[in-house]
Amino acid sequence: MLATGSESKGAAAPRPASGLRKTVFLLVRLAIGVGILVYLGESGQIKLSSLVRLVHAWPITAAAVGFLLLDILMMSIRASLLFRSARLTLSLWHSIQLNLIGFLFSTFLPGAAGGDIAKLVYATKENHGRRAEVATVLILDRLAGLFSLVLLPLLFAPFFSELLDSVTVLRRLLYMDAFLAGAMLAAAAFVMFFEPTRSWVSRLLGRWPGIKSIALRVLDALTVHGEARSTMLLALLLSLLANLALVVVTGLGLYAVNPAAFSMRLALVAPIGHLVNSLPLTPGGIGVGETAFNSLFALAGMNGGAETLLCLRLWNVFVGFLGLLVYLLGMGRIVHPIEDSTEAGYAGAESATRIELN
Numbered sequence: 001m002l003a004t005g006s007e008s009k010g011a012a013a014p015r016p017a018s019g020l021r022k023t024v025f026l027l028v029r030l031a032i033g034v035g036i037l038v039y040l041g042e043s044g045q046i047k048l049s050s051l052v053r054l055v056h057a058w059p060i061t062a063a064a065v066g067f068l069l070l071d072i073l074m075m076s077i078r079a080s081l082l083f084r085s086a087r088l089t090l091s092l093w094h095s096i097q098l099n100l101i102g103f104l105f106s107t108f109l110p111g112a113a114g115g116d117i118a119k120l121v122y123a124t125k126e127n128h129g130r131r132a133e134v135a136t137v138l139i140l141d142r143l144a145g146l147f148s149l150v151l152l153p154l155l156f157a158p159f160f161s162e163l164l165d166s167v168t169v170l171r172r173l174l175y176m177d178a179f180l181a182g183a184m185l186a187a188a189a190f191v192m193f194f195e196p197t198r199s200w201v202s203r204l205l206g207r208w209p210g211i212k213s214i215a216l217r218v219l220d221a222l223t224v225h226g227e228a229r230s231t232m233l234l235a236l237l238l239s240l241l242a243n244l245a246l247v248v249v250t251g252l253g254l255y256a257v258n259p260a261a262f263s264m265r266l267a268l269v270a271p272i273g274h275l276v277n278s279l280p281l282t283p284g285g286i287g288v289g290e291t292a293f294n295s296l297f298a299l300a301g302m303n304g305g306a307e308t309l310l311c312l313r314l315w316n317v318f319v320g321f322l323g324l325l326v327y328l329l330g331m332g333r334i335v336h337p338i339e340d341s342t343e344a345g346y347a348g349a350e351s352a353t354r355i356e357l358n
Helices: 002-012 014-042 048-055 058-085 092-108 114-123 131-166 168-193 196-204 209-227 229-257 266-277 288-299 305-329 338-357
Strands: none
Touching (some): 058 092, 058 131, 058 229, 058 305, 114 131, 131 266, 168 209, 168 266, 168 288, 196 209, 229 266, 229 305, 266 288, 288 305
């Protein structure tokens, strides 16, 4: 008994050490992000005084919050559609709540993936045996949003040919963006439409049956989505609309802090800036996002990129409070198999019929 107890203590010992390492790593990343912000402020690359204009620009703030809510609505419709393709139901109202909670965690908690993890926790609640399928839908939902963000600069590029001809660095960034878009498309086609993929994964993970089972379930779920091509195209369209709303919010931010620098060229560089800001280099992209926005705006002949992103971070706080309200009210099970919903409908109809007969 003593040996067993000591062994269990020894097995549990690495967990606190692992947690400590993660905390230290998180604090280091946070310190780097804050350090970059301090440097940008001290060097004059961020003019915090320009943010004071937001006090007098409350109509712009109201419009920006409205477009952020429109962004969330488009994402919520997209998630609801993708869940339906997987034979699961997520009502639009529950999808809005789920995205608001994800927005809350991604805004207030350090770490770029905090919102995605929060959505995964709530969506898989009471869905034992279907968690792999639920997680697959959320991953696909996230990838659809990222792909549309990668695609936007390529769609805007023909309208700024003169700028791209004159700025070599910006042109090379678009080449990299196009390569990333092509790689994402190729990877999606390989997983969704290439039949031998399943047998390759099965052989590769043959020694680990547990991991193999989860991986095959994920592949099967992705294949189902690949067959629903009209739904995937609609999801991509909704993603483009959602990210267009984000670009509009970015434009409102620039107009609020530096109206003299406002230019439609922002539409070309803002999506790239938001991509960089989403990279998990520092918690929430703090510092790194501001640096990227400053550099990208400068390439497009504008200034005030860092202040623009800080303005967006402030507006995100307003929307984040709505997510806090949803969090405090709580949510039960929000994702259900379609079969369960159908059975519940039949049961309700039968009970109603019995009441009428009686």
